[in-house]
Amino acid sequence: MQSFERSQVILPKTQQEQIARVLTQVTEQYPSIAEHPLIDTVQRIGVAAHHAGHLPSWKIAVEELMRTGSLDAVFATTTLAAGVDFPARTVVVTQSSIRKARDFTDLTASEIQQLAGRAGRRGKDLVGFAVITPSPYIDLTVLTKGLTGQPEAIHSQFVISYPMVLNLLKAHPREQIQSILAKSFAQFQLNQRTAVLETKLDGLRAEMEPFGPRVCSDWITQWQVFDQARKRKKPRGLSARQESPDVAARLHFLTPGRVVGLIRGRGIILRQYRSKGQHAPMVTLLRDGGSLNECPASIVTQVFDRTFDCEETSSYPWCTPQTLEQLTHHLLDLPPRLPILPILTHQNEEIPLDSSIIQTLGDFACPTCPSRQACQRDFPKASRIRQEIQRHMKSIQALQTSLWHRFQERIDVLERFGYLNATAQLTADGEWARLIRIDHSLLITELIRAEAFGAIDPPLLAAVMASIAHDDDRPGSFPRGSAGLVTLLFQVRKLAESLAPHEAPPMLRADVAALTERWVADQTLTWIGLARLTTMAEGDMFRLFARTIEFLSQLKTLKATHPSLAESADRAIAGMRRGVLEELP
Known part of the structure; x- marks a missing residue:
């Protein structure tokens, strides 16, 4: 132009x-x-x-x-x-x-x-x-x-938030909510993925049929224990005891060809191992750009419901050159969004016994068993198929119960913070907290309970809400904030960090907050004058202020329980809705 x-x-x-x-x-x-x-x-x-x-x-x-x-x-x-x-x-x-x-x-x-x-x-x-x-x-x-190509598949954006949990428990008994969640589009899509896994599971069970019943009812486990005892080796599964429940739960799914989310970016698993010099399970990862990295398994933050065929080899790069080339292309072509495999964390999974303990259990029947040769011959393949069956069964269980599991997790957090009692009934704080139906609701309600907004001026309140509402990290030039804003944002940031295990913290940009504070505090400032104070685009400023007004409107609903805060929010909204912002619907 x-x-x-x-x-x-x-x-x-x-x-x-x-x-x-x-x-x-x-x-x-x-x-x-x-x-x-x-x-x-x-x-x-x-x-x-x-x-x-x-x-x-x-x-x-x-x-x-x-x-x-x-x-x-x-x-x-x-x-x-x-x-x-x-x-x-x-x-x-x-x-x-x-x-x-x-x-x-x-x-x-x-x-x-x-x-x-x-x-x-x-x-x-x-x-x-x-x-x-x-x-x-x-x-x-x-x-x-x-x-x-075909357009991307539609994925449910259904999120179980804290306000949703409070409002559902306000309207329905706890025992009815699981059936309500089961009728959601999100669960419908999870059921579709479950059906695919169940078809694969049927195929795996058909592969197990030729191995038939033997003298031992569970000959695969019996042979594995016997072989470990005979070789006097510690079972590999014992290492899982040293891992956190989250890492241990994911290990079962980190198989060659699995697409995973990392702390930064995504990758494809080529192998999982534990070397003699390492004290933690390791994985070989194919990452963006075709690089191969040896990393601790804890680097995996998400396990996606997507696997590719991977022809393994016993030496670097742990797969055939053709497979490596194909996986590199697959990783490049992955869509931005992938379905996540919900993995349930089990705190008390059964851990195999050490071989020294096994030796005290008495002699095994395996040396004289007529099925010994068959067990020794079939064990590698049968064990692999059984592991696949167990993996699919865990995936199916996770998909079928993931929404309810997340709902229960939210209940536990709300009970811990006093918004629910032991019988999942709303407390006095829960009654007003359910009205805050926006992002970062837990942070906002905890700020209110901590009286961080006591007798707060409208410009300062609007500025803090803007910093919580804003989710863009584009750099720019902005006016400086007041000393009071800097102090308050420091306290908000500390509280947000303490809540990080339960709710992702907002960006809390002080420069964006300062821009909002300036707009509300100086009623003589025109929109054009404000635009000259920053490099932020007008459309971005409009969206920031519109979203801030939405957040303030939620606080305005708390007239019955927090009249002073509601009044400050009302005055902040009035101070923001002028000029261009008067055109808001």
Whole structure:
């Protein structure tokens, strides 16, 4: 748009008048448009910009100009990919990735198809053109898959939050809630994954049938114990006793070909082992970029419900070159979102006995057993199949009970903090805490209980809520906050860190909080004046303030139990809703 400002092209008078008419109509509803710096350029050359950094009112104006055919071109991000209906004869795609909340990511198949779908509208155009330009920012592989592949699967965004638990327990007896969760779309999708695992489980059980019944009812375990006792080796399973319950629960699933989430990024397991010099279970990981790393198993934070075929070898890189190449491509092509395999933590799993203890149990029947040769021959394959059966059974159990398990975990936390009593009934604090139905609700309710907001000024309250609501880490230039804001944010950060085991802490950016404090404290400050104090885009400021008002509105509902806080929240909202923010619905 800056390059067009130097253009000498001038639109025909009739088109300029049409643009002016449309802008006048939209300005009547959204007065902030009248001062937009791009109006002169749009009216002179008939070209506009449309992206998330613009105010919602300006984006509506651009969409209306396009709908009426007043513009010749629009430069846009994926904000114009879906949910609009106007003629666009040609779409030019100049990059295959987009910056989202915290990083650049490849466009999804749905986004690419929506972008291309803007070219030509049925009933308005006979033909549409989608053009891909050569560019350093274009990955043709991403775009080709997006244009020819299927859209990404729909995944439930159902989250069991603390307010949801409190409100469900307020409305229903505890024993009825499990059946309510079972009817959710999230559980429906989990049941679909369960059905796939059950089919695999049936196949594994069919593989076990040829090994048939033998003298021992559980000949696989009997032979394993006998073989360990004979060789005087400590069972491998004993090492799990030294691990935390979370790590020990995941070990069973860290098999070659399994996709896992790491502290940073994702990877594929190539092997799991315990070397003589290590005191913790280790894994060999294939990571992004094709690098191979030997890491402690504790680096795995998530186990995804996705495995690839992995032809193992007994030496580095622990799989065949062809498999390594295939897995590298698979890792590169993984979608941004993968279903997570919910793993239940068992605190008291049975641990095999040490061989020295086994020797005291008496002689085994294995040396003279007629099935000895068959057991020795079949044990490696039968043991592997049984491990797969056990793994699938644990996965099925986790999928079937994961929602209820997470619900119970939330109940335990709420009971520990005093929002529920021992019979899962709401306490006095639970009655008002259920009204805080926003992100980071536990932090906010604990701040209220700690009287962190006692007699707080509206600008300071709005600033803290903005720091909790904001979830973008893009750097920028911002005004400085007051000494009181710095002190209060320090206390909020300490409390958020203490709650980290129960709730992910917010970013708590002091610079974003300072911007909000300035807007509420200085009622003479105009929107344009505020925009000059920061490098933050207008659209980002609008979303920040709109979300902050939403958080403050939750505090405003606490008039009965916390009248002073509710009044401060009401005054903070009034101080924020001026200028552009008066256009909020």
